[in-house]
Amino acid sequence: MPEDIAVEVTRDYGETANEKADELLFHLALATVSIVVLITFVVGWREGLVVMVVIPVTILLTLFASSLMGFTINRVSLFALIFSIGILVDDAIVVVENIVRHWQMKDSRTVLQKAIEGVAEVGNPTIVATLTIVAALLPMMFVSGLMGPYMSPIPANVSAAMIFSFFVAMSLTPWLLMTLAGRKAEAGEGHGHEDGGVLGRFYRRVARPVLAGRWRSQALLLVTAVATVAVCVLFYTRHVTVKLLPFDNKSEVQIVVDLPEGLTLEATERVLLTAAGRLAGLPELTSV
Numbered sequence: 001m002p003e004d005i006a007v008e009v010t011r012d013y014g015e016t017a018n019e020k021a022d023e024l025l026f027h028l029a030l031a032t033v034s035i036v037v038l039i040t041f042v043v044g045w046r047e048g049l050v051v052m053v054v055i056p057v058t059i060l061l062t063l064f065a066s067s068l069m070g071f072t073i074n075r076v077s078l079f080a081l082i083f084s085i086g087i088l089v090d091d092a093i094v095v096v097e098n099i100v101r102h103w104q105m106k107d108s109r110t111v112l113q114k115a116i117e118g119v120a121e122v123g124n125p126t127i128v129a130t131l132t133i134v135a136a137l138l139p140m141m142f143v144s145g146l147m148g149p150y151m152s153p154i155p156a157n158v159s160a161a162m163i164f165s166f167f168v169a170m171s172l173t174p175w176l177l178m179t180l181a182g183r184k185a186e187a188g189e190g191h192g193h194e195d196g197g198v199l200g201r202f203y204r205r206v207a208r209p210v211l212a213g214r215w216r217s218q219a220l221l222l223v224t225a226v227a228t229v230a231v232c233v234l235f236y237t238r239h240v241t242v243k244l245l246p247f248d249n250k251s252e253v254q255i256v257v258d259l260p261e262g263l264t265l266e267a268t269e270r271v272l273l274t275a276a277g278r279l280a281g282l283p284e285l286t287s288v
Contacts, residue, residue, distance in 0.1 A: 008287060010287045011252065016251075021073075021074075024075060024079065024082060025078065027082055028059075028082050031082060032052070032055050032056075032085065035051060035055065035085070035089055036048050036052045036055075039051045039096075044181070046177070046181040047096045047097075049176075050092065050173055050176045050180065051092055051096070053176060054089065054092045054165075054173055055085065055088070058161060058164050058165045059085075061160075061164040062084075062160045065164070066156065066157050066160065069156055069160075071156060071157070076151075076154060077153040077157050079154070080153055080158050081161065083154070083158060084157065084161040084162065087162065088161045088164075089165070090165075091126050091129075091130065091166050091169035091173075092165065092169040094122050094125075094126055095118070095119055095122060095126070095177075098119070098121055098122045099115050099118040099119065099174060100177075100181075101118065102114035102115070102117060102118040103115075103118075103181075111178070115174050115177070115178055116174075126166060126170075127166065130162050130163065130166045133159075133162050134159045134162055137154070137155040137158050138155050138159055139155070140152070140154060140155040141155045141156060257271060
């Protein structure tokens with residue numbers, strides 16, 4: 001490059017993309033920690049530890065499948081993982097909760113038999129629930145046009161995460177729970193949540209008055225229907241902005257100058273230089 005030519009970086013989209021990827025990874029870790037804390041508080045610390053192991057294993061298997069399908073780790077695929085993390089632990093939570101429920105039953109079965117029967121009891125509903133979510137998202141894979149390659153990582157990654165979460169919940173989760181809490185259950189020690197815990201008591205306190213009479217149930221259904229219609233009206237009245245992509249917070253401002261038709265190139269350059277000179281005094285400005 002000639003010595004009299006200087007190169008200055010005015011836009012670094014790589015830095016912006018890296019910041020947004022780091023933000024998504026932070027939210028992914030935050031979602032994982034939130035779910036583990038919730039399970040620990042509601043069910044028990046051993047069960048929370050099981051979920052803490054299940055989530056990374058499922059995510060790693062999903063990333064492996066995503067690599068085999070030719071997808072890269074980008075903002076769309078990371079969003080798909082964050083979107084799915086709340087539902088990919090459903091299978092593990094259902095299995096853990098049902099095993100614990102069987103352990104709390106006072107009968108002649110061994111701890112291992114209770115765990116096996118607890119998993120078998122929720123096997124078919126878990127399969128149906130997993131396939132339902134996959135069937136709902138998979139059609140997005142067949143979106144054509146410009147948005148096809150952009151949207152395809154979402155159904156691909158979420159579907160893979162759901163399928164892997166099922167197999168992890170049916171195999172790894174019971175083994176981990178038996179390893180961590182099997183001796184405690186065999187010794188007859190309670191988990192401290194025989195009554196459903198804090199959330200169980202709160203749910204019963206709210207649900208019993210609603211389900212006590214027919215008119216209360218119908219009133220709840222009517223209120224729910226009215227609230228749903230009211231929310232949909234917000235889209236029609238444009239009070240809620242609907243966009244394909246979110247607003248992007250970029251540290252740049254683009255100025256478009258509309259000049260008279262036929263103006264010479266030199267006059268256009270003078271106008272632009274004058275505008276740049278007036279903006280040069282801004283303390284936030286780094287380059288023009």
